[in-house]
Amino acid sequence: MKLMINHQTHYQYTEWAKNSIQYIKMTPQSNIHQHVTAWQVSVPGVTQLKRDAFDNVWLTSSQSEPYQQMLIMAQGFVEINLHSQFGVSDQLSPILYLQPTAATLCNTEMLDFAKSHVPIITVSNFKKLAAALLSYMPYISASTTVMHTAMVSFTDRQGVCQDHSHVLIAMAKALGVPARYVSGYLHVNQQSHLASHAWAEVYLDGAWHVMDVSNQLFRPDSHVYVAVGRDYWDVAPVRGMRQLGGIETMYSIVQVLAC
Missing domain, CATH: 2.60.40.2250 (Immunoglobulin-like)
Structure with missing residues (x-):
């Protein structure tokens, strides 16, 4: 396309x-x-x-x-x-994406939430976590700023794609799973407010798996990659x-x- x-x-x-x-x-x-x-x-x-x-x-x-x-x-x-199944690979070690950042710290409440939906580390369970996060903290346009951290967004129980990505990344790292923040563009009919977009990806089974919490998309066939990093501040x-x-x-x- x-x-x-x-x-x-x-x-x-x-x-x-x-x-x-x-x-x-x-x-x-x-x-x-x-x-x-x-x-x-x-x-x-x-x-x-x-x-x-x-x-x-x-x-x-x-x-x-x-x-x-x-x-x-x-x-x-x-x-x-349109046939892409996984996120774009790079030459960096996935271990780099376990590094803590101020925007992706995880507290006890968040870790308990993650463990309740990911009792075993599998891609399927991470998809369940993504669905639970969108239900717990619905997408509300312009409800936060770039200064919001994962912990603040989770406490406020609302956010935009940046917040959903930060929270999932924080939880994944707390579970010992490398996770990265991706900025780019999204093509979805009748959803122009999501055209400039961000999503999370987790590294499991030797590949990066898309976890687009805001749209519940788990393949990158509607996504254009611009930059990757540990959080928003790496890719602003x-x-x-x-x-x-x-x-x-x-x-x-x-x-x-x-x-």
Whole structure:
């Protein structure tokens, strides 16, 4: 299936900003699951391509001129393999994804919840855990922020795809199972609010298994991979620093269309 993706991120500032640097991870790569036929990221300033520790494409942009508005646009075409059963493999040891992070810590209540649905470590039981999590903490758009941790989201009993992913990753690691956070895009009819997406994957039986809690999807045949990491902060689409600027506001527009 060939997809056309258009992702716009608009920033506005109440005062003039200057001397900013942006770290942008919005570039998918070709692999066994997907073929990127064309892709471009447009951003003001002087840019440089790098790769991070997880081999994600990392674009840095430095801007010294004053500005009150900034537009970052990523767009292109990606063909995905509808027969993919597992998540994209990489050269890193799965043990890396057992490392604790502040966003994916697990408390006693969460561990008890995980053990009640995963008494034995199997893919089937993790799917049951994913279903139980969505029932326990329903998807509610704009109900949390990127600063929410797995423990806070689980306590609040609501969240978005980021929160579902963090909670499942925290539980998996507490059970001794490597788990990673994936950012990307999702093609689902009539669900444009989920087009820019995140999901979790667990490493079992020598493969990465998709655990898309928010959509109860367990194969990547609707997913486009952009970046992988231990949590949101490893794969954040845009992070940056600036001088001045006053109050920042941001909104995004994302389209994922079959073509």
